[in-house]
Amino acid sequence: MEIDEKRLRKLESKVLAYRIRIKDADQRKIYDEVFDESTLLTIYGMMSSGILNTLDFPIATGKEGNVFRATTADGDFIAVKIYRISNSTFNNIQKYIAGDERFKNVGKSRRRAIFLWAQKEYRNLERMASNKIKAPKPIKCQKNVIAMEYIGVDGNPAPHLKDVEIRKPGKLFKTLFGHIKSMYQDAKLVHADFSEYNILMIDEEPTIIDVGQAVLTKHPMASEFLDRDLKNLVRFFKKHGISKDAETLKSDVVGDG
Numbered sequence: 001m002e003i004d005e006k007r008l009r010k011l012e013s014k015v016l017a018y019r020i021r022i023k024d025a026d027q028r029k030i031y032d033e034v035f036d037e038s039t040l041l042t043i044y045g046m047m048s049s050g051i052l053n054t055l056d057f058p059i060a061t062g063k064e065g066n067v068f069r070a071t072t073a074d075g076d077f078i079a080v081k082i083y084r085i086s087n088s089t090f091n092n093i094q095k096y097i098a099g100d101e102r103f104k105n106v107g108k109s110r111r112r113a114i115f116l117w118a119q120k121e122y123r124n125l126e127r128m129a130s131n132k133i134k135a136p137k138p139i140k141c142q143k144n145v146i147a148m149e150y151i152g153v154d155g156n157p158a159p160h161l162k163d164v165e166i167r168k169p170g171k172l173f174k175t176l177f178g179h180i181k182s183m184y185q186d187a188k189l190v191h192a193d194f195s196e197y198n199i200l201m202i203d204e205e206p207t208i209i210d211v212g213q214a215v216l217t218k219h220p221m222a223s224e225f226l227d228r229d230l231k232n233l234v235r236f237f238k239k240h241g242i243s244k245d246a247e248t249l250k251s252d253v254v255g256d257g
Helices: 005-021 025-034 037-048 088-092 110-130 169-185 222-238 246-254
Strands: 054-061 065-071 077-083 138-142 145-149 199-202 205-208
Touching: 005 037, 037 077, 037 138, 037 145, 054 077, 077 110, 110 138, 110 145, 169 205, 169 222, 169 246, 222 246
Parallel strands: none
Antiparallel strands: 054 065, 065 077, 077 145, 138 145, 199 205
């Protein structure tokens, strides 16, 4: 790949500006980890291939990575998720990848594990999109960077379920349970971290995010992860006057009776 030094320096300057605005030393350290040389070149490669034109600003920081709003050459917004290469939270990655027939022989390389993790999220998003389950539509995955549909209004990111007022809890419960069921029965996936923290809301319509840890229903821990997802759903809606039994819901999801 032939590098346009001016464009690469502009990207580096933008990243430096993000870092300077951060006063917390731990957060600055995270940004240093996010934008290592390899990642900068990966983002630059996405720019060169026309996937994005500018990296605008950060919209979310998670345990494993950061999400940024980006703009395409046509002026459309997309989301760019960057998994950190230097990240101790990936010590538990094996329990989500082991048993997944799509990803074998991870080995001991942290870098390879994170690249596979990004691919896993991308392919899970593809499965969800092909089964019409509301999640960000995947655009491109390269190394530890994923470009995907931007979920927001007027350029602003959509709020999480935990931060919004719910006007019709019964309808929302039915929608979310339907997504869990469709993920299992149609996409053959279990989210494995389903909660109010991983759902974005626009006008009472939910979008499921953070599906990197989602596993195939054949995964040896799929049943345990499904239990956890349903208990989280029941716990959240109990606070909103909706009383459901997780075991009964599970029977409906997996088709037991």
